[in-house]
Amino acid sequence: MRSEPPHITEPQIAAVPDPAAEQAAREVMMGLYARATRAELQAAVERFQPLPQLKRLRPAEAGLIMVQGRTGGDGAPFNLGEATVTRAAVQLAGGATGVSYLLGRDPAKAEAAAILDALWQDAALRLAVTDALTPVRRRLAVEAARAAEETEATKVNFFTMARGED
């Protein structure tokens, strides 16, 4: 297993257990699973083989959510349209219950995310799970920076011209 550079760590991990910080950190991880590819998540799960016995509390299933927007961008909500979502829940023998909800229809990806969520909840494995997602974090950062650069290059300054009749 290739070790990752030490400078990329999860800043949300508190030394003293703090439920609010722990939930925030878990949300950050879930955001990473959602933006990872199936292959990336499966590779991350591979690091923890052999896995404890797995109980599929909720086998991965596809469904819909209604995406809401807000009138005027910041006002009363309205129903914009639906999106496909896949969810799964697994329990590791002697461990926590992992849950995943992800955009799209990919049962294998949802199951991998739920396994990682279960592993992450084990304080002893938390750092290792965080570390296993480093390639994802890095790819997303690079892509976001590239996109921001490309967008920035299209920034314009309009100059109003004096009209002929003036």
Added chain:
Amino acid sequence: MYVAVKGGEAAIRNAHALLAKKRRGEESVPEIGLDQIAGQLSLAVDRVMAEGSLYDRELAALAIKQARGDLIEAIFLARAFRTTLPRFGASVPVDTGAMRIERRISATFKDLPGGQVLGPTFDYTHRLMDERLATHASDADAPRQLAPSPRAGEGWGKGEERREADATPAAPMPRVTDLLGGEGLIEPSPADDGTPPRDLTREPLSFPADRPLRLQALARGDEGFLLALGYSTQRGYARTHPFVGEIRFGTVEVSLPVEELGFAVPLGDIAVTECQSVNQFKGSATEPPQFTRGYGLVFGQSERKAMSMALVDRALRFKELGEEKSAPSQDEEFVLSHCDNVQATGFVEHLKLPHYVDFQAELDLIRRMRAEAEAPDEMKEAAE
């Protein structure tokens, strides 16, 4: 009325086989892949997601392929597919203020915080056919290579590590409406009082429709229909004097409150286009004149649709703003009952189904009327 008919199974089977053959096209040409449709016909995919009211790029690409590029048929397929899935809940309303911007322009302010960002736009192209695209030569010499970024000394040759270091989230771009709102010159958005919005996929459309319900119908409405209605408002039918305060396109995070977890789970990002129109004034005895607003929000990149939606949203607010009703774009029953292209195509296209009994009755009727009209006068008199 149409009636059940029997028979024709073999003909139908053969018609569908022929459809599949036509869909495939010339067999010596490679079959098109969903990744090609999603990646290279992305605006068609966006339209199917918006009007199919179902955000899933891969499904929309599949629908386009299956429909041979007929987008309304593809939208129909997306709508049919959604009925096969359970619904897990409603998202936290997306925050377009926190959008990761790919395009953001304002027609009202030249200089605004965050700037004017053109992004991938057809604007300012010359609409000349590009022969290079016909020959695949575009791969070699099309201007896909961006010129160096305007930031001095920072070219495109940045190393990956440098990009990683830069990857702090960009500051959110303030909405133009917030800039005007700060001075009280523009009406605020209607407040969120915690009422869940009505959902026309769960209850039939009924009138009067409140603004959230209207926005849902418009967001999935036909682009062409809304474009024409929006255009009509500009040409004087319910004139509302619009300016485009802002158009922004980019990605927003979607999250879902999950009861078993007690918090909202981030599900990933979706692309949306938002348009804020700024329209002429409203004032009353108690309130000074203010700019009014129309709003458009659409899945994917479609500013034509988002702008049309904002124009029609504003026109539909005539009553609330004390304006006279004078045009179709203001009539919510007319607009909302006809903007759905799946419903519209269903009713128009049902005319081709067998209407044999109806038509026999009409034939019979017209024959009798003609017979009466052609009968000699004395017979008519005798009959009377």
